[in-house]
Amino acid sequence: MSLSPVAQVTGRGVVVAGDDIDTDRIIPARYMRCITFDGLGEYLFRDVRQTPEGKSTNHPIDDPKYEGATILISGMNFGCGSSREHAPQAIARAGFKAVIAGGFAEIFFGNSTTLGLPCATATRKDLNALMSLIQKDPTTVVKIDVEKLQVTAGPLSFPVTLKASAQQGLLSGRYDAIADLLANLPKIKELAGRIPSATTS
Amino acid sequence: MGKTLFHKVWDRHSVGILPDGSTQLFVGTHLIHEVTSPQAFGMLRDLGLKVAFPNRTFATVDHIVPTDQRTEPFRDSLADAMIKELRKNCSDFDVTFFDISSGKQGIVHIVGPEQGITQPGTTIACGDSHTSTHGAFGAVAFGIGTSQVRDVLATQTMALSPLKVRKIEVRGKLGPGVYAKDIILHIIRTLGVNGGTGYAYEYCGSTIEGLSLEERMTICNMSIEGGARAGYVNPDEKTFEYLKGRPYCPKGKEWDVAVAEWKKVVSDPDAVYDDVKIFEASEIRPTVTWGINPGQGIFIDEAIPSPEQLPEADRSSAKEALEFMKFKAGEKLAGQKIQVAFFGSCTNARISDFLEASKFLKGRKVAPGIRAIAVPGSQGVSKICAEMGIDEIFREAGFDWREAGCSMCLGMNPDQLVGDEICASSSNRNFKGRQGSPTGRTLLMSPVMVVAAAVTGQVSDARLVFAKS
Numbered sequence: 013m014s015l016s017p018v019a020q021v022t023g024r025g026v027v028v029a030g031d032d033i034d035t036d037r038i039i040p041a042r043y044m045r046c047i048t049f050d051g052l053g054e055y056l057f058r059d060v061r062q063t064p065e066g067k068s069t070n071h072p073i074d075d076p077k078y079e080g081a082t083i084l085i086s087g088m089n090f091g092c093g094s095s096r097e098h099a100p101q102a103i104a105r106a107g108f109k110a111v112i113a114g115g116f117a118e119i120f121f122g123n124s125t126t127l128g129l130p131c132a133t134a135t136r137k138d139l140n141a142l143m144s145l146i147q148k149d150p151t152t153v154v155k156i157d158v159e160k161l162q163v164t165a166g167p168l169s170f171p172v173t174l175k176a177s178a179q180q181g182l183l184s185g186r187y188d189a190i191a192d193l194l195a196n197l198p199k200i201k202e203l204a205g206r207i208p209s210a211t212t213s
Numbered sequence: 214m215g216k217t218l219f220h221k222v223w224d225r226h227s228v229g230i231l232p233d234g235s236t237q238l239f240v241g242t243h244l245i246h247e248v249t250s251p252q253a254f255g256m257l258r259d260l261g262l263k264v265a266f267p268n269r270t271f272a273t274v275d276h277i278v279p280t281d282q283r284t285e286p287f288r289d290s291l292a293d294a295m296i297k298e299l300r301k302n303c304s305d306f307d308v309t310f311f312d313i314s315s316g317k318q319g320i321v322h323i324v325g326p327e328q329g330i331t332q333p334g335t336t337i338a339c340g341d342s343h344t345s346t347h348g349a350f351g352a353v354a355f356g357i358g359t360s361q362v363r364d365v366l367a368t369q370t371m372a373l374s375p376l377k378v379r380k381i382e383v384r385g386k387l388g389p390g391v392y393a394k395d396i397i398l399h400i401i402r403t404l405g406v407n408g409g410t411g412y413a414y415e416y417c418g419s420t421i422e423g424l425s426l427e428e429r430m431t432i433c434n435m436s437i438e439g440g441a442r443a444g445y446v447n448p449d450e451k452t453f454e455y456l457k458g459r460p461y462c463p464k465g466k467e468w469d470v471a472v473a474e475w476k477k478v479v480s481d482p483d484a485v486y487d488d489v490k491i492f493e494a495s496e497i498r499p500t501v502t503w504g505i506n507p508g509q510g511i512f513i514d515e516a517i518p519s520p521e522q523l524p525e526a527d528r529s530s531a532k533e534a535l536e537f538m539k540f541k542a543g544e545k546l547a548g549q550k551i552q553v554a555f556f557g558s559c560t561n562a563r564i565s566d567f568l569e570a571s572k573f574l575k576g577r578k579v580a581p582g583i584r585a586i587a588v589p590g591s592q593g594v595s596k597i598c599a600e601m602g603i604d605e606i607f608r609e610a611g612f613d614w615r616e617a618g619c620s621m622c623l624g625m626n627p628d629q630l631v632g633d634e635i636c637a638s639s640s641n642r643n644f645k646g647r648q649g650s651p652t653g654r655t656l657l658m659s660p661v662m663v664v665a666a667a668v669t670g671q672v673s674d675a676r677l678v679f680a681k682s
Contacts, residue, residue, distance in 0.1 A: 030529065030530070030533060031526075031529055031530045032406060032407075032505075032506050032530050034506070034642075034644045036623075036642065036644040036645070036646060036647050037644060037645055037646070040646050040651070041276075041623040041624060041625040041647075041649075042624055042625055042629075042649060044248055044625065045277060045289070045291035045292055045295060045625060046251075046291065046295075047251035047252070047255070047294060047295060047298045048251070048252055048255060049252055049359075059645065059646040059651035060645075060651075063651075064632070064650070064651050064652060087529070088407065088526065089406060089407040089410075089440070092406060092407065092440065092506070093342065093437075093438075093642060093644060094341075094342050094642075095249070095340060095341055095342040095344075095356035095357060095358055095437075096248075096249065096358070096359075097249065097252075097340075097358035097359040097360060098359075100358075115407060115410070117407065117410065117440060118410055118411065118440070118442050119342060119356055119357070119358060119437075119442060122357075122358065122361070122373075123358035123359075123360065123361075126358065126360045126361070127360070175374065176234055177231075177233040177234040177235040177372075177374055178233075180232075180233040180234055181233040184232070184233070186232060186233055187233075188360065189231065189233075189235075189364060189371070189372035190260070190360075190363065190364055190367065190368075192231050192232055192233075192237075192372070193231075193237060193364055193367070193368040193370050193371070193372065194262075194367065194368055196228055196229060196237060196368075196370070197265070197368065199228055199229065200228055200239065200265070200368060200369060200370055203226075203228055203239050204239065204266060204369060207225070207226065207239060207241050207335070208241075208332075208335075208463070208471070209241065209242070209266070209268055209269050210242055210269075210271075210328075210329065210330040210331075210332060210461040210462070211268065211461060212460050212461055
């Protein structure tokens with residue numbers, strides 16, 4: 013599919029601190045009882061944003077000072093656990109355009125890239141500096157340059173990493189692979205003839 | 214220079230290199246379920262596409278099915294809409310669906326092997342991270358997202374970058390009361406929950422060779438909990454013996470041809486690995502998790518670590534875990550009261566799990582006040598358990614014996630924890646809120662340890678509880 017390239021993302025950030033934030037945390041399974049992704053943004057981090065009684069826990073996502081933030085900033089191994097695309101869908105549908113973290117679980121990373129949601133990995137030191145800066149001044153504008161793999165925010169400027177194929181896909185607007193996959197259907201059919209399928213006959 | 218099974222299978226299924234540099238990989242077998250497929254079929258309709266190879270996709274319903282009251286419409290209207298949507302999609306696109314009425318329904322990762330759909334040397338994909346389970350047969354199996362489910366439906370391929378391969382050799386004899394679940398919990402604890410990022414895990418060594426296929430599935434199942442997207446065991450005679458005669462396996466002369474092909478995919482003796490880790494089976498003891506990720510585990514006779522004892526990178530998660538679990542560093546898990554015992558999930562709900570646990574459970578009773586549920590992984594498992602009288606042993610002990618499904622592993626159905634209940638669970642994830650209550654607490658352990666906890670009402674060393682059995 014020909015999509016708009018994602019060469020840079022600019023916006024304010026919100027810090028959701030912690031390591032190993034899993035996809036059940038990002039969107040609890042009971043909110044996946046649905047047949048479309050519509051409305052999933054509402055359930056982002058649901059169980060940590062509300063008490064079981066439905067009271068707000070003052071989670072950063074609901075903190076007025078971060079309102080309008082489009083870049084989610086978190087710790088190590090973000091998005092671990094389930095393969096649910098519902099997780100990046102919820103993040104994107106809640107208005108986020110990119111995630112910066114100390115590292116990403118692989119399936120989450122791939123699912124996010126396919127949606128055009130860049131997941132940039134920063135070192136712990138740079139991440140801590142960025143988190144402190146945003147917490148001190150939530151109005152700070154954060155810029156992720158996907159081409160140069162550089163993040164700038166106020167006085168900070170540091171390199172980030174992004175898997176080469178993801179970077180390439182985002183920059184060329186080919187992050188959703190479907191068109192490139194479909195283009196090879198004749199080759200696929202030929203290969204399929206050589207690979208047995210499970211059958212009862 | 215020799216090749217690993219991973220690379221042989223990868224090369225054989227590669228269609229070519231895509232413009233972004235990733236590989237277009239052919240998917241030999243595609244498994245789907247009701248949670249991650251409806252949006253994919255929706256996208257397919259939006260794009261006006263068909264399922265390219267409907268004979269290579271198989272569906273079942275597992276996450277949302279109630280395990281008690283199965284008549285439709287389900288009481289939960291959302292769950293009811295999901296099963297109906299899957300039924301319609303399978304019908305519209307001519308996909309085989311193991312529906313509740315088929316007698317073959319169950320958790321997707323139990324149904325595939327049971328039906329002989331899971332075969333060595335092939336690539337398998339499913340919109341579910343525990344797809345790594347199928348690696349137990351020498352398949353290369355990936356959990357994928359919904360957009361990739363769409364890709365596989367539309368083209369039978371997906372874009373993926375090759376993984377590195379880490380050889381994980383487990384050698385020697387396991388002690389009594391130590392099971393496959395303990396091996397994998399120990400591996401994850403040692404290598405970390407993100408230690409496998411970028412890798413496929415090849416499990417090998419005399420201990421792994423000695424395990425049954427069902428035990429190997431338990432190990433491969435939790436590869437993803439260690440961050441590895443795929444995990445596998447090289448196929449051997451046990452693999453072929455398990456598969457022979459299963460409905461979707463080749464028959465007659467074709468069987469012999471298939472076995473000869475499957476033998477060729479085994480990693481070469483001189484295969485080169487990106488990393489090697491060695492574990493001694495004799496050092497592994499029954500393992501229980503105390504925290505909020507599957508790497509936060511200890512041997513049953515160890516004390517919960519204080520965050521300061523752990524490597525710096527693990528400290529913040531450990532602090533968060535102690536606070537959530539309401540445990541103190543230095544405490545032991547043995548003796549910790551439980552409220553719920555859950556025996557089920559794609560990790561441990563196969564015939565051998567129930568059979569082994571039933572030997573210890575026979576003649577015993579679940580402790581008063583404990584809610585204990587046993588959920589076979591498939592209708593097939595359920596049927597055999599009934600034929601062997603295993604279900605009766607569980608019922609007589611006070612377990613609620615249920616119908617097949619994912620049940621309380623993830624609380625997408627009516628089986629959920631309430632409040633901050635502590636659950637001794639044979640499942641695979643102890644994430645906050647995983648079992649349906651935002652404050653519910655999950656302790657992962659082997660099925661026999663779940664039974665020991667159920668009968669004593671507290672976390673217990675099964676080796677001591679069942680010492681006289």
